[in-house]
Amino acid sequence: MRDHTLEHRFVRNVPRELEPGVLYISMEYATAVHSCCCGCGERVVTPFTPTDWRITFDGESVTLNPSVGNWNQACRSHYVIERNRVIECGQWSDVRVEAERLRDKRAKAAYYGHATASAQLDAPSTALTVDPEKASGLWSRFLAWFSK
Numbered sequence: 001m002r003d004h005t006l007e008h009r010f011v012r013n014v015p016r017e018l019e020p021g022v023l024y025i026s027m028e029y030a031t032a033v034h035s036c037c038c039g040c041g042e043r044v045v046t047p048f049t050p051t052d053w054r055i056t057f058d059g060e061s062v063t064l065n066p067s068v069g070n071w072n073q074a075c076r077s078h079y080v081i082e083r084n085r086v087i088e089c090g091q092w093s094d095v096r097v098e099a100e101r102l103r104d105k106r107a108k109a110a111y112y113g114h115a116t117a118s119a120q121l122d123a124p125s126t127a128l129t130v131d132p133e134k135a136s137g138l139w140s141r142f143l144a145w146f147s148k
C-alpha cells in the first residue's frame with residue numbers, strides 16, 4: 001500500500017490526470033475518483049448511489065463506505081477510506097469476489113426493481129385502462145364507491 005492517507009478535494013469535474021493520494025469528490029456527478037492507493041495508478045471510480053458507495057464528510061475529513069475492492073484491477077487491492085486514512089483490508093478469494101458481485105447484482109435488482117414498481121403505482125393511467133363497456137359492472141361499482 002503506497003498511500004496511507006488521502007487528501008480530499010471537492011471538485012466539479014474530475015481531472016483526466018489524477019494526482020496520487022487525492023480523493024476527488026464531485027457532488028455534481030455524485031461520484032468520487034482516486035488513483036488506486038496501492039500505487040498501481042489505476043483509476044478507481046466509486047459512484048454514490050443507494051446500492052454503491054456513501055460518502056461522509058465531517059467538516060475535516062471524509063469516510064467512504066463500504067470498502068473499496070479493486071477486483072477488476074490487476075492489483076486486487078482492498079481497503080477502507082476512513083477519515084482520510086487508508087486502511088488495508090485482506091485480499092478476497094475468488095469465491096468471495098464472486099459472492100460480492102452477486103450481492104451487488106441482487107441489491108441493485110431489489111432496489112431498482114422496487115423503484116420501478118412504485119413508479120408504476122404512481123401512474124393511475126395504466127391502472128385504469130379497463131374497457132368501461134366490458135367492465136361496466138366493475139366500473140359503476142368503482143364510480144359508486146368513488147362518489148361516496
Ligand SMILES: [Zn+2]
Nearest residue numbers: 036038040075
Ligand atoms: Zn492498485
